[in-house]
Amino acid sequence: MKKNIEKISIFSSLSPEYVRKIENITQVSKYLSGKIIFMENDPGIGFYGILDGKIKIFKSSPLGKEHILHIFGSGEIFAEVAVFAGHDFPANAMALEESTLMFFPRDRFRALLAEFPDLSMSLLGLMSMRLRQMVGKVEELSLKEVPARLAAHLLLLRDNTGRNEFNLDINKSQLASLLGTIPETLSRVIRKMKNEGLIGIKGSKVELLDIQSLDELAGGEFRL
Amino acid sequence: MKKNIEKISIFSSLSPEYVRKIENITQVSKYLSGKIIFMENDPGIGFYGILDGKIKIFKSSPLGKEHILHIFGSGEIFAEVAVFAGHDFPANAMALEESTLMFFPRDRFRALLAEFPDLSMSLLGLMSMRLRQMVGKVEELSLKEVPARLAAHLLLLRDNTGRNEFNLDINKSQLASLLGTIPETLSRVIRKMKNEGLIGIKGSKVELLDIQSLDELAGGEFRL
DNA sequence: AAAAACCTTTGACTTAAGTCAAAAGGACAA
DNA sequence: TTGTCCTTTTGACTTAAGTCAAAGGTTTTT
Secondary structure (H helix, E strand, C coil): CCCCHHHCHHHHCCCHHHHHHHHHHCEEEEECCCCEEECCCCCCCEEEEEEECEEEEEEECCCCCEEEEEEEECCCEECHHHHHHCCCCCCEEEECCCEEEEEEEHHHHHHHHHHCHHHHHHHHHHHHHHHHHHHHHHHHHHCCCHHHHHHHHHHHHHHHHCCCEEECCCCHHHHHHHCCCCHHHHHHHHHHHHHCCCEEEECCEEEECCHHHHHHHCCCCCCC | CCCCHHHCHHHHCCCHHHHHHHHHHCEEEEECCCCEEECCCCCCCEEEEEEECEEEEEEECCCCCEEEEEEEECCCEECHHHHHHCCCCCCEEEECCCEEEEEEEHHHHHHHHHHCHHHHHHHHHHHHHHHHHHHHHHHHHHCCCHHHHHHHHHHHHHHHHCCCEEECCCCHHHHHHHCCCCHHHHHHHHHHHHHCCCEEEECCEEEECCHHHHHHHCCCCCCC
16 A cells, blocks of 8 residues: 555655655555544554544543544544553544554654654654644734734834834735735724824834833733 | 753653753753844754743844844743754844743753653653644634534534433533633524524523534534 | 726725623522 | 522623725836
8 A cells, every 4th residue: 555654744844764764664554434443541552644534533431422532634643642652542533434544653653763863853843843833823813803913013023123113014905914804904903003193104114103002902011 | 050840841741750861961041131042053052941031033134133033931942943953043042131041952852862762752742732732722713703613512512422412511601601702692692593493402401403504604514 | 198907095884792781580598 | 488699691782893885096007
């Protein structure tokens, strides 16, 4: 069966030599829909990557009720948290449709890490990077209101230029979309901030007039 | 100087033996406000954890303008992405206030990973776990509307119980807060769904009457 | 310079969801 | 049974932000 570890997103940006080394320890198999992949309390002898298909992770109560924890799709890996931690599988896994999985045996994976510490470093680096991206997204999504997002953005530009007066380097439609809103709304928000004396703006030249209020708008203590 | 690696969140949940081993290779130093920690293109000989203080990461343009990429605070690590990847530092770092940093030399850290592959596994496991949490948060924040969140929640309960009829195991105020809204709004949303024939509800007994519409409400193809 | 294309602003309207206040309901003890 | 307390629902109002349509402004092209 063809191995295509590039489909597993966490490994896809690894250097080709490591990709090959990892591929060599894996084992690809097909699971029919409904097939159990592992059960709760089975020893965590390895984790899985999904080349194709959908896997549901679930727990069963004594009464036979099932509690779905997660459903994973192509490109994702699962069970790695338990396996890395050296635990047994904490739940069951079942194929929801015909699926092609790649199995990464714990011991051989561990041996690879032992032999090639740079592989560990690369993997840690990749995860670290992704974590950063996600944290960024959460921060972004948490500022719900447009004025807050605009204020935060302006303060960031201020940090970046070191001035209270600077030029927007993109047009307002683009800025609107960057802030997750539409030009009309942005226009109105800008007008309001101008009327309230928080900023001055002419064309793409912006001047921050009331840093403290902007800072509070942005959720307080945004940046030093 | 006292070492307290527990303050660095990614290492805080590591087992004590590894905590000690890592502590042994680190070096704690104080930086006065304004002090440069490293410069762009310096070799990435190690990464840093912040025990206390604030660090700004920035780039300088040829004209001397600075562009702040990020500001890190207590408990965070920085520069690890470049260091793990074996790159030079891609930007400058400066203390924004008096800060206490812990330095993790790349070579010694790498040697530790080589010697203790289980440490690699644990770290990968921890990062994986955090990544999961963040992904979950992003998904949650992306469903903006209350009816969508309620529909998603009901479908999840359905998955979990395996029935179209089940009991809410918490009261409606708690449910409202779980969904990130308030009881009044939840009450109205429920009434609307009832009027539209999507659900039946009596006390805490819920029946899903139109799975397909609920599924669409929840953003389509929520769960198989 | 005139025309076309694009960007930005404004107005009028709609929708989602929050606030405040008050009315129903339900549970349970005295 | 009658209160008392808590949860839930309802109404009236407000706010934030989106849609649609149209009017001004800028550029760019010809």
